[in-house]
Amino acid sequence: GQQVMQIPQYQHVQEGEDFTTYCNSSTTLSNIQWYKQRPGGHPVFLIQLVKSGEVKKQKRLTFQFGEAKKNSSLHITATQTTDVGTYFCAANAGNNRKLIWGLGTSLAVNP
């Protein structure tokens, strides 16, 4: 079935360094969502991207949707310990509401 590949699986950074996670699909996506799951918590919706080439920012977080709508990235500038968690992308490939989930990128931040 359809898959969304998310890399890297893990990332360990020093506080203040930047972090990026990528999601890639072999097929065109209708939209892509990003979620954050803190350790011991549940996934929390961050954002949805719909348009080709779309870029959205939330404070230190920058989200991009590729021109071909087959890839997306989440970039965090100057990480903080509060950014620790697993970041998931989830995509819609058709007209239904079923999401195809990436496996997540776990971010650890050394203070």
Next chain:
Amino acid sequence: EAQVTQNPRYLITVTGKKLTVTCSQNMNHEYMSWYRQDPGLGLRQIYYSMNVEVTDKGDVPEGYKVSRKEKRNFPLILESPSPNQTSLYFCASSFLSGGVDTQYFGPGTRLTVL
């Protein structure tokens, strides 16, 4: 407060003993779903429901049942649990608004089947 609640939060049971995990949302969302989360496998959808009395299989439905008799409730039923159903389970609900389909997750139910 808008939320999705799940009960129980933790459960240890034995193989074959029927159990139900309840899920309730107070946001009048029409779409609800169940996921299981396992290390290295991410979130996998078990069942979903587009509205009352409308349910359908997700990616890993074997061994599970659901019902949607009321809009707010979407219980997950394990008729005869087995150890491979040991997992972290999340219920989610969503509402499509302005083209954005935001999923709200419950706090999770950690199930251990011995």
